[in-house]
Amino acid sequence: MVFNSIAFLFFCAVVFPLYYLFPFRWQNYLLLAASYFFYGWWDWRFTLLLFSTTAIDYWVARQIGRSNEPVVRKRFLTISIVANLTALGTFKYFNFFSHTLQTSLHGIGLSADWPTLNIILPVGISFYTFLSMSYTIDVYRREIQPARHFSDFALFVSYFPHLVAGPIMRASNLLPQCAHPRLIKPDEVVNGLWMLLTGFIKKIVIADHLAKIADSGFGGQTPPVADANAWWFVLAFAFQIYGDFSGYSDIARGLAKVMGFELMENFRAPYLVTGPSEFWKNWHISLSTWLRDYLYIPLGGNRHGPFKTYRNLMVTMVLGGLWHGAGLAYLAWGFYHGTLLCLQRARHHFFGDRTGARRVLVGIQVAGFFGLTCVGWLIFRAGSCPPGVRSDLLMWSFLRAMVTPPSSLLPAAWTVILLGAMALAFQITHQKMNRFDDWSPPWQAMGIGGALALLCLLGVFEGSQFIYFQF
């Protein structure tokens, strides 16, 4: 079930009134049942996998919590990590690695034919396996206590607003909210409803319109234009993915706020930053902090000299790229961002932090880094090109076209400029958008009326999927 569907409207019409009527414990049961129904709407068999992941990690965490023996604790943690990564590997990566290995063996003259798994990718599997895995790691690190009630933990994993596309919440934050009665604050309800409106604007006004342009640009073996107008397709995708994913996060956070939950902020102003480390502090924050806390720092972070720091950065970003999808383009995208982070660190290492210079040239730096971000998105988008299209060739065609002087302006440029400006406006005002309750009442009324009108006028009402569901 997607948020921008009529089915979800009916779902909310049933769940929300009951939620407000029920006492705390029953609220949890209701949300748990609703979340499984929400997830099973795609395919009921997905719920079995979700339940298995939940049950294993609940049991493992209880065992870790009961024991003081380091060996026993580590053994149970290993069970959790192996179970989660096995599920993820089987459903998401098996075919990719199998195909890559076959191709590699074929390249050196060896024949290797084994069947690929004919399975569909459960929606949002990367999100909830990471979420669940982080819980057992936190229990192992003694940062949190194991959940007392299975239903609380199951709700933490499956809570429908964040289930399929995040934010990837931490148990230390969300589990207590599941385990204790929520206080529904009127100001937060107001903020939540506003987030729902802005989330839908980002999704069905910005992302879905730009998707038409991006899809037309990446639909063949070469871009539709052979000059710098190819930039418009890349820009369209850059703003589409921002609108799509941050729109989803806003809707998720808005829904949660209306129920008295608080989900973490996932996006700030990612296209208004001057470098890659700032980008990752503003883009998909819940994933970048997850990778930092559970991968980069355990690998050693920046504590063991420059070489190991670069290695750790690269490993983290390459695996982060692979998290997004099973494909060489996602690996390349991770590698690209890893390289940018290493270069930024090297620059700081050799030339120091030129804060004064940055202030003068901040506009140029923002524009320059946005260009680099777009090149990253080109690599990323080429990874999900249609069957029969070679993503590497498509990418190179785009890069060649992007440096060729244009003869005229693409008609779609106006659409990209207008909707891109709207996306940037959301980024510039993201702090104000988060605190709608601080607006004066007339501006609140104007905002609500204007947002509803904008949705009606410029919305694409085709119930399209969110990009990050596939991850």
Added chain:
Amino acid sequence: MAWLADAAGGNYLGHWVGAHFGGRLASLGGSKVPDIAEYVTGRIREALWLASLVWLGCVLTGSLWPRLAKSSSRLTPWIMGILLFLALNLGCLLAAQTALFWLILRGTSVENQAQFHAKEILLREVKIRPLLALVGSSQSQAQFTEEIFNAEVKGKAWMMELHYPGSNASDVFFVGERFSPRYVSGFVYYVSFPNIYSKHPDPPTGRDLLRLRDLPASLSLGAWSHFNPVTARYTALGMFFPLFQYRASFQHALIGSAALEPKTQNAPMQSSSAIADGFGFGPEADFQKMAFRRFLENSAAKGQRVIVIVGQMNPDYEAQVSPVIRQDFQDFLRECAATHPNLTLVWQNELLVQPPDAYRDHAHVTDETAEKFTKAFARWYLAHPLSPVPSAQ
């Protein structure tokens, strides 16, 4: 003030502007207006009407702002926000009564909804009678060139294109409901078998044009059960919220979405099996036949004539379709002509034989063919001018 100024000198100003800038201004209306001065005067009045609406909106907002600023209730801004949204819908509905609103939205390129509404309003300014409304799908529009027809009949009639791309017989029923006999004396409808026998019709007029006042007619026709679920939902929403119904025109004007859409009028020929599978008998065809009969009945009740040209598709395309369907199509129209005195059938071959090379795709003829066809129809019309409907005499 604006209205007083218009009352004092609006007509004079309209005629003066029409005389000096008529040619350029008329191009906004597609060079398809019979009286430039009337056209310009009409647009000036509409501009005043639109300005009045904006002024009224500003005054209301200005007067409510300080009161709202003092409000401490969290609910008040939401109520006012929703009221503002409803007011914007109302304002949009009122603005949509002007051709200028639609002409601005349409801009210099074609957008079906804006084009249709603009012409629907502009036809009220045409003084020439009888006034013929050309209805049907894009095929109707491709067959005729209204300027040629209007020039050929030399003031003995006036034709206005009010086709809607993708229309089936049920769409023509809804379009027919919109025009009173005060303005439209008769309809010209180029109909071919896909208008009735398409297995999966997607009624565009329901989605884009149906008003709240069309609800009884659409219910009595049983149209809702023939809309696909998405169309039905969007039609219902559009009936209540004009901003939603007009979104295609706004999107075209604001973000140019139409520029991205594939051109429908040069659709490539499908495979034989796809063509054959696309048409047939069944509940959809029965519904379209019933809608067509209702269109004839309602037109007769209003005293409006219906001239149906029994048309064809590209012969290469038609050859893929079962001859039984084509025969049933012709028999159905003959039966309608026998039972509905306001219906006049004109057979394609009476006007012009159209071989495959007369077409630029499976349905739409070339400009050259359209010119020949229109002239042939004009000759036919001059020989058979509209007479009053027998039952309405």
